[in-house]
Amino acid sequence: MEIIILPDATTGGAYAARMIEKLVRNKPKAVLGLATGSTPIPVYQNLIQKHQEENLDFSQVTTFNLDEYLGLDPSHPASYHSFMREHLFSKLNIPQSQIHIPDGLAPDIEAHCAAYEAAIVKAGGIDLQLLGIGGEGHIGFNEPSSSLTSRTRVKTLIPRTREDNKRFFKPEEAVPHHVLTMGIGTIMEARTILLLAFGDGKAEAIARSLEGPLTARIPASILQMHPKTIVLLDEGSASKLEMKDYYRYVYEHKETTHSIHREENELLS
């Protein structure tokens, strides 16, 4: 894992968008794994700006979202379909046929999950998977105790996640108990994983994921086993990391023949 501690979420969003831009410019048919929640919003804002002002073309890109609520209509304002439309897809030029989000209303959920997995394979696999992290260490909606080799399937949300996500629903609405999510095994097959976490509220989950033992109690801890995971943090989310000075040291002494790092350093200077 490469752990990068940045000044704030704005810088983190710019950094992540720059990585995605580099991928899409080098590989116009890139396959992106996308996430919802407040964390990726600055990334999406930067991508929209690059599309509108710097000719970043998404017309050949294919996307797969991590998750969706079970039983929620795609037009519901709190659905992840609505979220993605509002924060990204309505402002980019990705053809609808290249956008994939699990369908919470699919009549045959098992078949739908299997087809979702097959579509990822058919697209050539995910080049870059963007991830946020839940307060209890979930990735996608893979809650604690999820099998670390799981595939796309239905999961039951833990009370804390329902509480955290209440803000996206009207006060009189109940947050669904069930969701569809890419599995941990599915996520782990992405060629590059970009995990973003900002703010003190994520400090405990980040410390346990990056420095704790690998355990289904903290699903994101599986990322320790991934060959290319980059973690973008701010001071708040990094605050409980025992080795944070070491991560800063490693980043400062990064060998600069790796162009991505040279360019990112320029971006940050």
Ligand code: GLP
């Ligand atoms: C949601 C999503 C996750 C996301 C997480 C954190 O439950 N399913 O993919 O990473 O919560 O959300 P936020 O970025 O708003 O903190």
